[in-house]
Amino acid sequence: MDNAEMMVKSDAGGLGNGIERVSDTNVQVQGIDEPDIVKTNGQEIYLANTARYYGGGIREIVSDMMPWPNTNKTSVINATPPTELEEIADIENTGELLLDGDNLIIFSGNKITGYDVEDPEKPKEEWEIKLENNNYIVSSRLYNNKVYLITRQSTYSSNRCPIIPLSVNGKDIEIKCADVYHPVVNIPVDSTYTVFVLNTTTGKVEDKVSFVGKATSAVIYMSENYIYTTYSLPGDFVKFFYNFLTEDADDLVDSETTEKLRRLVGYDISSNSKYNELQIILESYFNSLDSDEKLRIENEFNNQLKDYYKEHNRELDKTGIVKISTDNLKLEAIGDVPGVPLNQFSLDEYEGNLRIAVTIGQRWSRFGELGESVSDVYVLNEDLEVKGSAKGMGEGERIYSVRFLQDKGYVVTFKETDPFYVLDLSNPKEPEIKGELKIPGYSSYLHPITKDKILGVGKEGSKMKISLFNVENPLKPKEADKYQLDEYWSDILNTHHAFLLDDKHEIFFLPGSKGGYIFSYANDEFKLEKAISNIRAKRALYINDYLYVIGDNEIVVLDETNWQEVSSLDLE
Numbered sequence: 001m002d003n004a005e006m007m008v009k010s011d012a013g014g015l016g017n018g019i020e021r022v023s024d025t026n027v028q029v030q031g032i033d034e035p036d037i038v039k040t041n042g043q044e045i046y047l048a049n050t051a052r053y054y055g056g057g058i059r060e061i062v063s064d065m066m067p068w069p070n071t072n073k074t075s076v077i078n079a080t081p082p083t084e085l086e087e088i089a090d091i092e093n094t095g096e097l098l099l100d101g102d103n104l105i106i107f108s109g110n111k112i113t114g115y116d117v118e119d120p121e122k123p124k125e126e127w128e129i130k131l132e133n134n135n136y137i138v139s140s141r142l143y144n145n146k147v148y149l150i151t152r153q154s155t156y157s158s159n160r161c162p163i164i165p166l167s168v169n170g171k172d173i174e175i176k177c178a179d180v181y182h183p184v185v186n187i188p189v190d191s192t193y194t195v196f197v198l199n200t201t202t203g204k205v206e207d208k209v210s211f212v213g214k215a216t217s218a219v220i221y222m223s224e225n226y227i228y229t230t231y232s233l234p235g236d237f238v239k240f241f242y243n244f245l246t247e248d249a250d251d252l253v254d255s256e257t258t259e260k261l262r263r264l265v266g267y268d269i270s271s272n273s274k275y276n277e278l279q280i281i282l283e284s285y286f287n288s289l290d291s292d293e294k295l296r297i298e299n300e301f302n303n304q305l306k307d308y309y310k311e312h313n314r315e316l317d318k319t320g321i322v323k324i325s326t327d328n329l330k331l332e333a334i335g336d337v338p339g340v341p342l343n344q345f346s347l348d349e350y351e352g353n354l355r356i357a358v359t360i361g362q363r364w365s366r367f368g369e370l371g372e373s374v375s376d377v378y379v380l381n382e383d384l385e386v387k388g389s390a391k392g393m394g395e396g397e398r399i400y401s402v403r404f405l406q407d408k409g410y411v412v413t414f415k416e417t418d419p420f421y422v423l424d425l426s427n428p429k430e431p432e433i434k435g436e437l438k439i440p441g442y443s444s445y446l447h448p449i450t451k452d453k454i455l456g457v458g459k460e461g462s463k464m465k466i467s468l469f470n471v472e473n474p475l476k477p478k479e480a481d482k483y484q485l486d487e488y489w490s491d492i493l494n495t496h497h498a499f500l501l502d503d504k505h506e507i508f509f510l511p512g513s514k515g516g517y518i519f520s521y522a523n524d525e526f527k528l529e530k531a532i533s534n535i536r537a538k539r540a541l542y543i544n545d546y547l548y549v550i551g552d553n554e555i556v557v558l559d560e561t562n563w564q565e566v567s568s569l570d571l572e
Contacts, residue, residue, distance in 0.1 A: 017080065019543060021543075023502070026447075026496055026499045027497075029222065034142075037539065043120070044117075045076075048095060073091060074106060089123055091115065094106065098142045101200075103115070103200040107140065114126045128168075135151050137150070138193070138220060146197050146200065146206070148198075152192070154191055155212065180192055180211065181212070189212040189213055196208045207329045209324060209329040211331065213229070216231070217319060217340050217341070224326065226349065227326060228323055233317070233320045237278075237316065238278050245261065264281065306369075309371045316363065317340065319341060320334065321337070321356070337356055337376075337380070339361070340359055340361065341356055345401070346358065346399070352381070353382075355431075357375065358377075358378070359374070359398040360376065374395050375392075375394050376389055377389065379429075390432060394413025397413035398415075400414045400418075400442045400443065401445055401458070403447070405448055407425050408422065409422075409423035410469075417438045418440065419437070420438075441461070441465045442458045442460075444457065444493050449501070453524070456469060457490070459493070464487040465484050468524060483519070485517065489513045490511055491511050502542050506522040508521065512537065515533040516551070536554075538552065
C-alpha cells in the first residue's frame with residue numbers, strides 16, 4: 001500500500017448494490033475515523049448543517065461572503081443512483097458526525113446522541129450522553145466499532161469528589177479521585193482528562209481512565225495501539241534565572257540577592273507569583289546601585305542572558321505526553337519534550353517509537369528579547385524517553401505543518417518564506433535534516449500523493465497556494481509545480497477533513513469561499529479540471545466514479561470521466 005492509499009480509502013468492495021468504491025473522511029491514520037460534518041456509507045449521505053454546529057474542539061465556520069441558512073438539523077440524503085439524489089429524512093440535531101454501520105453518532109455541544117439508521121428514512125434515537133459540570137470534549141475517534149472519547153474538566157475547588165464528567169441516558173458516571181492518575185513529580189495542573197470507550201449501539205461506557213494535566217496545548221493523536229495526549233508544562237523561569245546567575249553570571253548580583261533567589265526557587269507558590277517576586281528582588285537590587293553601575297549591569301544582563309538562553313532555551317516551556325493503551329486503557333507511560341506541538345499531525349507512531357515536532361517559542365524578559373523561536377523533531381521510545389532528535393529548524397519561525405510518512409518526516413516553518421524540510425528518520429537514534437527548500441508563502445496542510453510526491457496547501461500573500469513537492473532526492477527537494485488560486489480562504493486551512501484525494505482519477509478537491517475546485521495532478525502538473533461556482537462548498541466525496549461536491553446550500557454531482565454535471569440537490 002502506498003502512502004496515498006494510507007490516507008483515503010480507495011476501494012470499498014463488498015458494499016453491494018453496485019457500489020465498488022467510496023471515499024472516507026480524510027483522516028490521519030487509516031482505519032481510525034474522526035468526526036466530521038459529512039459521512040457516507042455509499043448509499044446515504046449524512047450531512048450536518050454547517051451554518052452552525054457545535055462541540056468540543058469543533059470550529060464554527062464563518063463566511064463574510066454569503067448568509068447562512070437558518071436551520072439546525074442533520075440531513076439524510078439518498079445518494080445512489082446519483083440521478084435520484086434526494087433528502088429522505090432529517091434529524092432535529094446537528095454537529096460533527098461518526099458513522100459505524102447502522103449507528104450514527106452526533107456530537108452537539110455538551111451532548112452526544114446515538115441514532116439507529118438501519119432504516120435511513122426513519123432514524124431512531126437510541127441513547128444520549130450529556131457532559132456535566134463544565135466538562136468539555138477535547139477529541140474523539142472511532143476504531144473497531146468503539147468510540148474513544150477524550151474530555152477535559154477544570155479542577156476547580158468546587159468540583160468535589162467523586163468527579164461526574166457525564167451521564168448516559170440520565171445515569172451519572174462517577175470517577176473517584178483515587179482513580180485519577182497523578183504524576184509522582186510536582187507539576188502545575190488545572191484540568192482532569194478522561195478517556196472513555198463507548199459502545200456505539202448503546203452509548204454504554206465500557207472503560208475509562210482519568211489523569212491530570214493542563215488545559216492549554218492539548219493535542220490528541222491515536223494509533224491502532226495507543227492514544228497520546230499532550231498538555232503544556234510551563235517552565236520555571238525563576239529556576240532558569242537562578243541557574244543562569246550561579247553558572248554564568250555570579251558577578252552581576254551580590255550574594256544577598258543570589259541567596260534570596262535560591263530561597264524563592266524552593267517556594268511552593270504559583271509560577272506567576274514566583275515571577276512577580278523575582279521582579280521585586282531584582283528591582284530592589286538595581287535600586288541599591290548608582291545610576292552608572294545600574295546601566296552597566298542591565299546591559300551586561302541583556303547580553304549574557306541572551307547567550308545563556310541560546311544554550312538552555314529548551315529547559316523552559318515543555319510539553320507533557322501521556323500514552324494510553326487502546327486495548328485496556330492502561331496508562332503505559334508519561335514523558336515530556338521541549339516546545340509545543342502544532343496539532344495532531346505533529347505526532348506519529350512508527351515501529352514502536354513516537355515522533356513529535358515542536359516549536360520552542362520566542363521569549364522575552366525585563367531585559368528584552370532573549371531569543372527567537374526554533375523548531376525540533378524528537379523521537380521517543382516506548383517509555384516516552386527521548387531516543388534521538390533533529391534540532392534547529394527555522395530560526396525565528398514556527399511550524400505551520402507537519403507530516404510523518406514511515407521513515408521520513410516533512411516540516412514546514414514560516415515567517416516570510418516557506419522552508420520545507422525533509423527529515424530522514426530511518427535511524428531513530430540519529431534523525432537527520434536532509435534537505436531544505438525555501439519558497440514564498442507557506443503550506444498549512446501536507447498530503448502524500450506518492451512516496452516521492454507531497455502536496456502542500458496554504459497561502460502566498462492573500463491568495464491560496466498549492467505546491468507539489470518532489471522529494472525523490474531528500475537532499476534536494478523541489479517544487480515540481482505550483483498553482484495560485486484566486487481565493488483568500490479554504491476550509492482546508494481550518495481542517496484536513498475538507499481535503500479529498502481520488503488517486504484513481506489523479507484528482508483532488510479544494511473548497512473555497514467562491515466555490516469548489518477540482519485539480520488534476522497527472523504528470524506532476526496541476527490542471528484545474530473543474531470549478532463549481534455559486535456553491536458554499538465545504539466537502540466532497542466520491543461513490544464509484546461520481547464526485548459529490550457538498551455545500552451548505554447545494555449538492556452537485558459530477559461524472560469523473562468527463563466532469564459533466566449529473567444532478568444536483570437544493571438544500572435550502
